Amino acid sequence: EADIYQTPRYLVIGTGKKITLECSQTMGHDKMYWYQQDPGMELHLIHYSYGVNSTEKGDLSSESTVSRIRTEHFPLTLESARPSHTSQYLCASSTYRGRAYEQYFGPGTRLTVT
Amino acid sequence: AQSVTQLGSHVSVSEGALVLLRCNYSSSVPPYLFWYVQYPNQGLQLLLKYTTGATLVKGINGFEAEFKKSETSFHLTKPSAHMSDAAEYFCAVTPSRGGSQGNLIFGKGTKLSVKP
Numbered sequence: 001e002a003d004i005y006q007t008p009r010y011l012v013i014g015t016g017k018k019i020t021l022e023c024s025q026t027m028g029h030d031k032m033y034w035y036q037q038d039p040g041m042e043l044h045l046i047h048y049s050y051g052v053n054s055t056e057k058g059d060l061s062s063e064s065t066v067s068r069i070r071t072e073h074f075p076l077t078l079e080s081a082r083p084s085h086t087s088q089y090l091c092a093s094s095t096y097r098g099r100a101y102e103q104y105f106g107p108g109t110r111l112t113v114t
Numbered sequence: 115a116q117s118v119t120q121l122g123s124h125v126s127v128s129e130g131a132l133v134l135l136r137c138n139y140s141s142s143v144p145p146y147l148f149w150y151v152q153y154p155n156q157g158l159q160l161l162l163k164y165t166t167g168a169t170l171v172k173g174i175n176g177f178e179a180e181f182k183k184s185e186t187s188f189h190l191t192k193p194s195a196h197m198s199d200a201a202e203y204f205c206a207v208t209p210s211r212g213g214s215q216g217n218l219i220f221g222k223g224t225k226l227s228v229k230p
Contacts, residue, residue: 004157006157031216033216033217035220040123040222040223041222042118042219042220042221042222042223043158043204043220045217045218048217059219090157090158092157092158094216096216098163098165099146099165099166100146100148100163100165100208101216102148102160102163103158103160103216103218104160105150105157105158105159106157107155107156107157108155108156108157
C-alpha cells in the first residue's frame with residue numbers, strides 16, 4: 001500500500017492569491033512528479049524531481065514552481081492564481097520494481113480559481 | 115515522440131459482460147506499458163504492466179492485458195464486469211525503452227460504466 005498524501009483535497013481561491021499544494025510520501029522514493037488532470041484529457045506532467053535539490057519542468061508548460069528540500073516533501077506553488085489554473089493536480093512518486101518504475105499517486109487536489 | 119491512443123472515451127457494459135478497453139502506442143521500439151485505474155475522487159492505482167517476457171499480463175481485480183507488437187496494442191480485458199469496476203482507466207507508456215527514469219506518457223482515459 002503506497003502512502004502518498006496531498007493537502008488540501010479541495011481549494012477554492014480568488015484570482016491573484018498565492019497558493020501552495022502539499023505532497024508528502026513516506027516510502028522514501030527519490031522520484032516524484034506533479035501532473036495536471038482535466039476531464040477528457042491526458043494527464044500532463046508539469047514537474048518532476050529525481051531527488052533532493054533536483055527539479056525539472058515537464059512536458060506541459062506551467063506557471064507553477066516546485067521545490068524538493070526533503071525526500072518526502074514535494075510542494076507546488078502558484079505565486080498568483082488565475083482562473084486558467086483551475087484543474088486537478090495529482091502528485092506521484094515512483095520506485096523501481098520488476099524491471100520498471102511504478103508510480104504511486106496521491107488522491108489529488110482539486111483547485112478552483114474564481 | 116511517443117504517444118498513446120485510447121479508443122473510446124466512454125465504454126458501457128452490462129454486469130457480467132466482457133470488458134475490453136483499447137490502447138495503442140506509437141513507437142516502433144516497444145516501450146514499457148501500463149494500465150492504471152482511477153476511482154472517483156481518488157488518485158490513480160496501478161492495475162498491471164508489461165516490460166518483457168510473456169505478452170499476456172495479469173493484474174489486480176481480474177484484469178489482464180496482452181501486448182501485441184505487430185499491432186502496437188496493449189488492450190485491457192476482464193471476462194466478467196462487476197459493478198465495482200466502474201471507473202476511469204488510463205493506458206500509459208514510457209517515453210523510451212528501459213523506463214526513462216520513471217516518466218510516463220498517459221492516454222486520455224476511458225470511462226467504464228457498468229449497468230446492472
